[in-house]
Amino acid sequence: MKLLNGKPVAELIYSRINQIPVKIAVVILTKEQSTILYIQSKIKKFSQFNINYEIIDLNENISEEEFLKVIDELNLRLDINGIFIEMPLPNHIDQFKVFSRISPRKDIEGLNPYNLGRILYNKECIVPSTARAVVELLDYYNIEVEGKNVVVVGRSITVGKPLSLLLLNKNATITICHSKTKDLKDMTKNADILICAIGKPNYIKAEHLKKGAIVIDIGINCIDNKVVGDVDFEDVKNIVSAITPVPGGIGPITTAITIENCFKLVEKSL
Ligand SMILES: NC(=O)c1ccc[n+]([C@@H]2O[C@H](COP(=O)([O-])OP(=O)(O)OC[C@H]3O[C@@H](n4cnc5c(N)ncnc54)[C@H](OP(=O)(O)O)[C@@H]3O)[C@@H](O)[C@H]2O)c1
Known part of the structure; x- marks a missing residue:
């Protein structure tokens, strides 16, 4: 039985990254401890690759409308190249509406319907x-x-x-x-x-x-x-x-x- 370790694959991906200046927004809603720990480990990785980040720490009771407004603002900001939304979203916020609203050009997770649609067409895109x-x-x-x-x-x-x-x-x-x-x-x-x-x-x-x-x-x-x-x-x-x-x-x-x-x-x- 062969063990398919992920570490060398990850190393290969890191080795092909061209570290150009990037700034992303990390949108956080949940205050759950396990998610916070997960986010911290991700943020450490962003720093390791010189990815500038801005944490947008929102109240988990924020209305869907207000949340979508935050995304609109991030879409318009020229200094932000990508938007990362920590999942899962609270039940009252519709994932489809959120990812439809993120500009496909800032969609780090590849969940905007445009990017997902490009997979259907077998075209290069940001993939989940x-x-x-x-x-x-x-x-x-x-x-x-x-x-x-x-x-x-x-x-x-x-x-x-x-x-x-x-x-x-x-x-x-x-x-x-x-x-x-x-x-x-x-x-x-x-x-x-x-x-x-x-x-x-x-x-x-x-x-x-x-x-x-x-x-x-x-x-x-x-x-x-x-x-x-x-x-x-x-x-x-x-x-x-x-x-x-x-x-x-x-x-x-x-x-x-x-x-x-x-x-x-x-x-x-x-
Ligand atoms: N390794 C990683 O980096 C990574 C990344 C993301 C997720 N994960 C892990 O992957 C797992 C799945 O994540 P997810 O986000 O895709 O979960 P999810 O959104 O909860 O989806 C689970 C899927 O599994 C199906 N399912 C549940 N019980 C089943 C059963 N008994 N038999 C057949 N199908 C069943 C569900 O079917 P229905 O559609 O019918 O409900 C659903 O399609 C989780 O353990 C998650 O932590 C790992």
């Missing part, structure tokens, strides 16, 4: 970082997807949907599964490559996989102060031909792509 991280990992380890049966479990707008399209663009045959999929095992057993992003700790077992499958585990779940993926690593390790670890798989690559996206917004007018 986790989806792109999977493609980078497959490329790095020379895992060919053309003609392969790829099963993506999870259909979120940030991960499963854009990832499925990216792999379709690379000529994979895609099956997308979700919480309403009947007989998940029947689908996943068919996978040459299984990709899981559901947020359910250790959910995928050996019985879900065919022998020799390649497994990409995107899940990040915390149990008993330990981070585990969506795939039960111990249960599947003797049946898979390759698998990403959690932590240390897709996570570090996702961070690297976010950093790269900040520079891409300035470098390219897509």
